[in-house]
Amino acid sequence: MIIDLSLILVMGVLYAVGVYLVLDRSMTRVLLGLMLMTNATNILILHAGGPAGLAPFYSKETAASDYSDPLPQALILTAIVISCAVTALFLGIIYRSWLLSKADEITDDAEDIRVAEQDAFDKEEDAAAGVESSEFDGDEETREREYQQEEEKRRKLQTSMQPQVARKGE
Amino acid sequence: MNITQLAPLCVIILFAAAAITFISKRDAVQRRIAFAAVTLTLIFEALLLASVWDAEPQAVHLGGWQAPFGIVMVVDQLSALMLLVSSTISLAVLVFATGQNLQDEDDEVPISVFYPTYLLLLGGVSNAFLAGDLFNLYVGFEILLMASYVLIMMNANTPRIRAGVTYVVVSVVSSMLFLTALGFIYASVGTVNMADLSLKLATLPVGTQMQLHLMLLIAFGIKAAVFPLSLWLPDSYPTAPAPVTAVFAGLLTKVGVYAIIRTETLLFPDGDLSTLLGVVACLTLLVGILGALAQGDIKRLLSFILISHIGYMIWGISLSNELGLTTVVFYIAHHILIQTGLFMVVGLIERRAGSTNTRRLGGLIKIAPVLALLYFIPAMNSGGIPPFSGFIGKVGLLQATVERGTTLAYVTAGVGLLASLLTLLALVRVWNKAFWRPAKEAEEPISALVMAEHSDDPAHYESKPIPVSMMASTVSLVVLGALITVFAGPLFHLADRASDNLFEPDRYIRSVFGDQAPTRAQYLEDYQASQEDQ
Numbered sequence: 074m075i076i077d078l079s080l081i082l083v084m085g086v087l088y089a090v091g092v093y094l095v096l097d098r099s100m101t102r103v104l105l106g107l108m109l110m111t112n113a114t115n116i117l118i119l120h121a122g123g124p125a126g127l128a129p130f131y132s133k134e135t136a137a138s139d140y141s142d143p144l145p146q147a148l149i150l151t152a153i154v155i156s157c158a159v160t161a162l163f164l165g166i167i168y169r170s171w172l173l174s175k176a177d178e179i180t181d182d183a184e185d186i187r188v189a190e191q192d193a194f195d196k197e198e199d200a201a202a203g204v205e206s207s208e209f210d211g212d213e214e215t216r217e218r219e220y221q222q223e224e225e226k227r228r229k230l231q232t233s234m235q236p237q238v239a240r241k242g243e
Numbered sequence: 244m245n246i247t248q249l250a251p252l253c254v255i256i257l258f259a260a261a262a263i264t265f266i267s268k269r270d271a272v273q274r275r276i277a278f279a280a281v282t283l284t285l286i287f288e289a290l291l292l293a294s295v296w297d298a299e300p301q302a303v304h305l306g307g308w309q310a311p312f313g314i315v316m317v318v319d320q321l322s323a324l325m326l327l328v329s330s331t332i333s334l335a336v337l338v339f340a341t342g343q344n345l346q347d348e349d350d351e352v353p354i355s356v357f358y359p360t361y362l363l364l365l366g367g368v369s370n371a372f373l374a375g376d377l378f379n380l381y382v383g384f385e386i387l388l389m390a391s392y393v394l395i396m397m398n399a400n401t402p403r404i405r406a407g408v409t410y411v412v413v414s415v416v417s418s419m420l421f422l423t424a425l426g427f428i429y430a431s432v433g434t435v436n437m438a439d440l441s442l443k444l445a446t447l448p449v450g451t452q453m454q455l456h457l458m459l460l461i462a463f464g465i466k467a468a469v470f471p472l473s474l475w476l477p478d479s480y481p482t483a484p485a486p487v488t489a490v491f492a493g494l495l496t497k498v499g500v501y502a503i504i505r506t507e508t509l510l511f512p513d514g515d516l517s518t519l520l521g522v523v524a525c526l527t528l529l530v531g532i533l534g535a536l537a538q539g540d541i542k543r544l545l546s547f548i549l550i551s552h553i554g555y556m557i558w559g560i561s562l563s564n565e566l567g568l569t570t571v572v573f574y575i576a577h578h579i580l581i582q583t584g585l586f587m588v589v590g591l592i593e594r595r596a597g598s599t600n601t602r603r604l605g606g607l608i609k610i611a612p613v614l615a616l617l618y619f620i621p622a623m624n625s626g627g628i629p630p631f632s633g634f635i636g637k638v639g640l641l642q643a644t645v646e647r648g649t650t651l652a653y654v655t656a657g658v659g660l661l662a663s664l665l666t667l668l669a670l671v672r673v674w675n676k677a678f679w680r681p682a683k684e685a686e687e688p689i690s691a692l693v694m695a696e697h698s699d700d701p702a703h704y705e706s707k708p709i710p711v712s713m714m715a716s717t718v719s720l721v722v723l724g725a726l727i728t729v730f731a732g733p734l735f736h737l738a739d740r741a742s743d744n745l746f747e748p749d750r751y752i753r754s755v756f757g758d759q760a761p762t763r764a765q766y767l768e769d770y771q772a773s774q775e776d777q
Contacts, residue, residue, distance in 0.1 A: 095412065095416065100408060103408075103412055107412070107415050107416075107419075110416075110419055111419060114419055114422050114423050114426065117423060117426040117427075118422070118425070118426040118429070120426070120430065121426045121427070121429040121430035122429075144429070144435075145426075145429065148378060148425070148426075148429075148435075151378075151382065152422060155385045155389075155418075158389055159389070159392075159411070159415055162389070162392055162393070162411070163411065166396065166399075166404060166407060166408060166411070169396075169399050169404060170401075170404045170408075173399075173400065173401050173404065174401050179405060179408050179409070180405055182402075182405065182406070182478050183402075184481075184539075184540055184543060185478065187539070188537050188538060188539065188543075191537070191539075227697055230683070230693070230694075230697055231694070231697060231698075
């Protein structure tokens with residue numbers, strides 16, 4: 074297979090610069106990186122068709138081997154359309170991000186940071202187990218007293234919530 | 244005429260409907276068109292599945308152009324089953340989404356975007372499942388990805404932009420890898436038709452085969468969220484609107500798994516990467532589930548469980564025997580339904596309680612007893628409790644492991660069982676925290692929940708209403724997920740037929756090139772003979 078060294082070099086440089094830019098936090102640079110990488114891939118597919126030949130319009134006089142391979146060109150065309158759509162969408166995202174937060178940077182996920190910093194101790198599962206009690210334990214007086222305490226707690230909680238409900242009702 | 248010859252309709256109906264929805268900006272009109280299109284596709288796909296139930300693969304030559312020059316679509320049991328299951332959940336999610344949109348009545352939301360984009364997403368998925376041409380598969384992927392970029396950033400706020408950018412960049416890079424692999428494949432064998440590739444890739448030197456094989460696996464591995472290529476998923480899915488997360492979690496990763504199955508069985512049936520796949524499956528299972536255990540947010544937790552369970556599918560593929568593949572097909576169908584159902588339930592919890600963070604939730608069993616039940620059933624199913632389908636899938640995988648009998652397979656089986664146990668732990672923790680404990684014991688209790696729990700009638704707690712359509716679609720998916728257990732027999736039969744055909748790539752080639760097509764062995768022999776002549 075005959076390949077064009079200059080094109081291969083261009084392709085390599087595009088890939089390298091593209092990868093470098095994609096790793097940046099600035100969204101505009103990431104977009105530029107993606108565009109460069111797409112074009113590098115297009116050059117790669119162009120190579121896949123072999124050496125350049127005549128335009129692939131059928132005529133009886135031309136031997137089949139003289140034509141360029143039309144399929145890679147069709148593939149590249151499709152890839153270009155797709156990358157055009159992606160670029161347009163990404164520009165939209167960058168604009169929206171600028172409107173929302175005046176920033177072009179990709180920030181860390183807040184939930185990610187929270188999970189990473191959380192304590193290994195889980196209040197629900199790792200706390201010392203409380204003493205189990207049952208209403209069948211103890212005598213009737215104790216049960217009655219415990220019930221009253223529970224009721225008291227419940228009433229307090231409800232009254233402390235009352236003002237919010239009143240405000241909602243207005 | 245055979246009904247399989249109409250298979251492209253699965254794609255065309257959805258794309259046409261997506262175009263038609265633009266005639267009106269009115270929600271009601273768009274909704275009806277979307278419903279009609281998805282229902283029609285669903286019915287058609289059911290007929291399609293019935294027609295290939297026991298048959299060999301069937302090829303459709305688009306525009307009458309003969310393969311390998313024209314584009315072909317191939318319908319076999321695997322693709323027909325995937326189509327049917329994906330349409331089923333997309334119909335349910337569509338019903339769910341309309342309920343949410345209608346109830347919120349938010350004028351700010353550009354509703355006119357949702358329906359066409361959703362239809363395009365489904366069309367892209369269908370196209371990927373039917374593609375008999377590697378470049379058409381790429382186009383299918385791109386269509387579904389473009390639509391998903393828009394959906395994941397619907398009504399964009401700052402967190403959604405952040406999540407969306409991660410998703411878009413990772414997806415574009417994976418597509419680029421796929422395209423690069425396509426370029427290499429075309430350069431080495433001069434065709435992109437999958438049946439033709441199956442014949443010709445085997446004639447390449449082993450090293451070249453391995454390189455192409457690995458490139459495809461990496462590209463599809465990113466889409467399927469296989470560890471270590473899965474890190475993007477839990478960062479991007481949970482922030483999207485609930486119906487979008489549900490359909491993404493169910494469908495998009497499975498399209499990647501589908502492509503991996505095709506790569507392993509059709510393109511490189513001789514290339515033995517089962518050791519690599521086995522190790523990757525172990526890591527995916529383990530890392531995914533350990534990630535899930537650390538999460539407080541239910542949506543993120545489910546996203547990690549999703550990754551972990553992709554590991555089960557890769558485990559099945561890595562066994563490279565027929566029973567393993569049969570179970571994978573069964574497991575994919577099970578997993579799509581269960582995972583979508585779980586995400587929809589979480590969407591309902593978010594509506595009812597105002598949060599999906601287990602640090603804040605509590606007491607939901609009193610406030611929303613129906614939701615508790617709806618969560619419990621798929622959760623147990625996902626954890627692999629008998630008699631649910633998750634259990635059946637895992638038993639199948641274990642049997643296939645014994646059949647395979649290598650040390651790595653047994654190790655993977657051990658990790659798989661551990662992951663199953665930990666899945667149960669993670670899901671039961673959510674159950675304990677969100678549903679069972681009193682609301683006031685939460686770390687950051689929601690006062691409205693605490694009050695409702697102590698009121699006389701907790702079930703009449705004031706919240707965003709849950710419309711009938713949202714409830715009905717969730718219930719029907721949960722019931723459907725449970726019904727897989729009942730219909731596991733026919734489904735396993737179908738999966739068995741599917742893997743039978745997958746293990747005979749010659750049938751696939753015959754369907755595309757006609758009966759006089761050479762078998763792979765013959766082609767390789769002829770090729771080697773002609774090389775020796777020169």
